[in-house]
Amino acid sequence: MTTLLITISLLLHAFTFLWILTLMRQQSHHSKEDYDHLKSEIEDLLVSYTIEMKEENEQLLKRINEYKDSTANEAKLVSPSSVTKQKHETIEQFEEETDKYKAYHPPIPNLEEEDEDMYQQSDTTKVIILSKQGLSPEQIAKKLNLGKGEVELMLKFYR
Template identity: 35%
Template sequence: MTLVVLVFSLALHALTFFVLVRFYSHVQNVKEESRQLHGMREDLEEILRQYTEEIKQENQELKDSLHSYADQNAGSAAAHEAPAPVEKDPQPHAFQKRAEEAVEHAGTKEAEDSFSPPPPPDEDQMETSNQAKVLSLSARGYTRDEIAKELQIGKGEVDLFLKFYLELQ
């Protein structure tokens, strides 16, 4: 009987030792992953900081070029000169290209004054809603029955429209 208890105890000790070793290795893996994630986070923060600084610098350059363009236009309103060339990076970003194109293609004050908008396209006819018609006829002094007959809707609908309108006021 003691032999069975001794074997059982040894088996439990071995199982406990095995579980502790597995737990320890799992904890070590989690710590290593945590260190890696911390390093990746720091790298990402550095990349984002650099990107933000780059964007700020590009914004400042764009702002300076727009100010110089505005000053140049203010100084020579009669002359239609091209804007001063802007320093370009070997590969400027898309938004920087668009901003430079906008500066290059911006018209003078005279061109803006002579602009007339294109004629509006054939506009769709807008219909007044039944609610607006009911309120309009009610304001003119029509009774509930006359409004219902005029608009060919039920008296209950007219009552509802008027009731909701009065509640909103």
């Protein structure tokens, strides 16, 4: 009886292995098709983007050429005397601006104001300094008008 059960079990195992192999082959076949489809979609997108970029570049080149042609025509129409007059005006404006900058003298800071802007130590740094000097947390709290628990917390965070 056991031999019959073992043979049936072996046959079922062989059947499941074959079934798993066929499923794996189908899956790999589908994934290859998906990969090929995705690849062709990406290629199509890239081609369409490059065509679009070419068209935009051609339009830009046309605009640049039109602008060059229009400025060349305008330059021919402008008289040389008006150009020199404009140059003189811009030079004068530039000289006026540079004179303004040369005439500027920055304000001299007041020494009394500097004393007010001096660096003030935070409570945490004061606590750490006093702790390094050997004071106990109670003494530091009294000296800085802080709570004992607050001073102990600052010292714990520092350590």
